[in-house]
Amino acid sequence: MPIINCHAHTVISDGSDTMLDMAKRASSLGHCALVVTDHNYPTDHNFHTGWRERDVIEENSLSPIPIIVGAEISTPFGDHLLFGKEVLRNWEHYKSLLDRINKDFDLNLWIECFKTYVLAKASLQGMPGWFVRSKVTPMPYAMILCHPRSPAGYYRRFPKEWWDLCHGFEIRNGMQEYDAFDEGKEAVAFFRSMMPGCMELKNSDAHTVDQLTECHNEIPHEITNEAQLYKWLRSGRRDWRLSNHPSHDKLKEFAKKAMEGMNPCPPEYMKVLNDSMEDLLA
Numbered sequence: 001m002p003i004i005n006c007h008a009h010t011v012i013s014d015g016s017d018t019m020l021d022m023a024k025r026a027s028s029l030g031h032c033a034l035v036v037t038d039h040n041y042p043t044d045h046n047f048h049t050g051w052r053e054r055d056v057i058e059e060n061s062l063s064p065i066p067i068i069v070g071a072e073i074s075t076p077f078g079d080h081l082l083f084g085k086e087v088l089r090n091w092e093h094y095k096s097l098l099d100r101i102n103k104d105f106d107l108n109l110w111i112e113c114f115k116t117y118v119l120a121k122a123s124l125q126g127m128p129g130w131f132v133r134s135k136v137t138p139m140p141y142a143m144i145l146c147h148p149r150s151p152a153g154y155y156r157r158f159p160k161e162w163w164d165l166c167h168g169f170e171i172r173n174g175m176q177e178y179d180a181f182d183e184g185k186e187a188v189a190f191f192r193s194m195m196p197g198c199m200e201l202k203n204s205d206a207h208t209v210d211q212l213t214e215c216h217n218e219i220p221h222e223i224t225n226e227a228q229l230y231k232w233l234r235s236g237r238r239d240w241r242l243s244n245h246p247s248h249d250k251l252k253e254f255a256k257k258a259m260e261g262m263n264p265c266p267p268e269y270m271k272v273l274n275d276s277m278e279d280l281l282a
């Protein structure tokens with residue numbers, strides 16, 4: 001059975017080894033790909049400047065297995081693994097917008113903006129909103145809750161909409177197994193109840209090549225690119241749905257500002273974007 005680890009760090013954030021060295025070790029352990037999830041906090045290599053794509057192309061050409069890049073992001077709800085190029089490319093800008101929203105409004109709005117953002121980005125790429133939202137089309141991202149160290153009571157404070165955004169959680173992180181002690185068991189049971197059928201991952205969270213040996217996931221088929229990775233990560237979860245939110249006008253305003261600040265919007269997509277936004281927030 002093919003194996004993969006979905007959580008690892010390199011010298012780009014707080015890891016000790018390069019992407020290529022990590023890939024070589026993962027390959028020797030039989031992994032079908034190396035998934036890199038460096039932190040989004042500021043480093044010498046800020047991850048929205050494009051270093052990822054350049055470096056990944058170069059290191060991929062030398063690597064015995066494909067390298068897939070995600071990120072470990074900090075959110076008001078703890079650390080999450082986030083996959084999806086478009087979301088990652090604009091994360092820093094997006095996060096500053098979210099921080100403002102979080103300060104001025106409430107966390108539910110934060111969440112709704114995330115959904116709106118992801119959908120709107122897809123629209124900008126030319127996909128009509130109805131298509132993006134259809135049951136058969138995966139959203140272009142996947143999100144996994146990392147290392148549930150806190151007591152389950154902490155997670156119970158998350159707004160219920162948050163759980164609609166997530167596709168799974170880590171049941172094991174490195175040497176720590178969360179279903180092996182009482183507090184962890186309670187968190188695991190709670191996650192299962194909030195995200196029925198979600199992915200339960202065993203990730204090494206390796207910060208060195210040696211830590212890659214600690215654990216991995218068995219997968220039904222080989223994963224060699226990002227699309228296959230998030231298709232698999234999303235496979236257990238019921239489809240995304242927009243929950244009813246009372247602040248539709250504010251949402252629309254913020255989503256439009258987010259769009260304006262991130263990329264010049266080609267005029268031909270503006271109508272698609274506006275229509276799908278109206279549709280989404282109706």
Ligand SMILES: [Zn+2]
Binds near residue numbers: 007008009072
């Ligand atoms: Zn980590």
